Amino acid sequence: MSRTPTAPAGYTVRPATPADTDGARAVMLDTFYKEFGYGYVPRWHRDVTDLKGTYLDDPRHTLLVAVHDGEVVATTGVHSTGPAHPPHPRWLAERYPSGTTAQLARVYVRPEHRRRGLARTLVDAACDFVANTPGYDSLYLHTNVDVEGAEAFWRSTAKEIFDARTTGEHGPGVSTVHFEIPF
Numbered sequence: 548m549s550r551t552p553t554a555p556a557g558y559t560v561r562p563a564t565p566a567d568t569d570g571a572r573a574v575m576l577d578t579f580y581k582e583f584g585y586g587y588v589p590r591w592h593r594d595v596t597d598l599k600g601t602y603l604d605d606p607r608h609t610l611l612v613a614v615h616d617g618e619v620v621a622t623t624g625v626h627s628t629g630p631a632h633p634p635h636p637r638w639l640a641e642r643y644p645s646g647t648t649a650q651l652a653r654v655y656v657r658p659e660h661r662r663r664g665l666a667r668t669l670v671d672a673a674c675d676f677v678a679n680t681p682g683y684d685s686l687y688l689h690t691n692v693d694v695e696g697a698e699a700f701w702r703s704t705a706k707e708i709f710d711a712r713t714t715g716e717h718g719p720g721v722s723t724v725h726f727e728i729p730f
Contacts, residue, residue, distance in 0.1 A: 552671035554613065555663045558620075560672055563610040568598040570619030571612055571653075578655040582694055585721075594626065594652065601626060607683075609676050613656070613665045621656040623669035625649050625676055630689065630725070634716040639709060639725060643687045649677040651688035651728070661696070670704060670728075678730045686728040693722045701726050 554560040563571055575595050580586045587595070594601040602610035602624050613621035629648040632640035643650075651673055656665050677686050688705065692698035692712070705726035712722045 552668045552675065554668055555665060557615060558660075558663070558665060558668075559614045560611060560665070560668050561614070563598070563603060563612045563619075563622075565599055565603065567610075567612050567614075567619050568603075571598055571610060571622045574619055574622050574655050574657060575653055577657070582655075582658075583691060583721075594624070607680055609673070610653075611669050611672050611676075613660070613669060615660060620660045621665045621669060623654045623666075623673050624652040625673050626652060627683070629687065635689075635711075635725070636709070636714075636716075642708075643685060643727075647682060647684040649680070649683040649686045651686060654688075654690075666700060667704070674728060674730055683730075686730050687725070688728070689723050689725045691721050692724050698724065704728060 552560060572595055576587060579592065598610055602608045608626045609624065611623045612619045627646055627648065628650055629643040629645045630639050630650070651670065654666055654670060674686065677683050688701070690697050690701055701724070705728045707724060708727050709725040711725065716723055
């Protein structure tokens with residue numbers, strides 16, 4: 548499967564380098580604090596403290612960035628860790644086991660760069676990466692649908708697997724829906 552991602556004019560979309568990690572981390576932390584409102588949570592965001600080790604040093608993982616005028620303005624990661632139980636239901640963790648599951652993570656775009664196709668371009672590039680990396684059987688993600696535009700975006704790209712809004716699996720103020728992207 549090749550979705551042939553093309554970056555919007557004025558942007559470069561590419562795999563991150565070690566020089567990009569500080570900018571990528573800033574996008575992620577700003578999202579946790581300003582968008583999500585709960586900040587950095589070590590048990591959920593462990594990868595953010597070691598982007599190089601998590602995404603750059605493992606050939607089955609990737610961190611993609613969108614760069615504008617030399618600044619990282621958007622991110623998307625892929626890693627081979629399935630959803631954890633808890634907080635997610637056991638059946639979900641069993642359906643998407645670590646190793647054979649590619650998990651899409653950290654799909655974040657700075658607010659002033661939204662509505663330009665960056666998230667779609669990054670997700671398409673991530674899908675290409677997964678399709679061309681041996682050993683993956685599925686591409687899984689979960690999102691907080693309380694973030695403006697998140698639910699509509701993922702419903703246009705992925706298939707809902709489980710709506711966990713009624714379970715409160717991540718606590719108050721986090722409305723999680725789980726998706727799979729066919730590849």
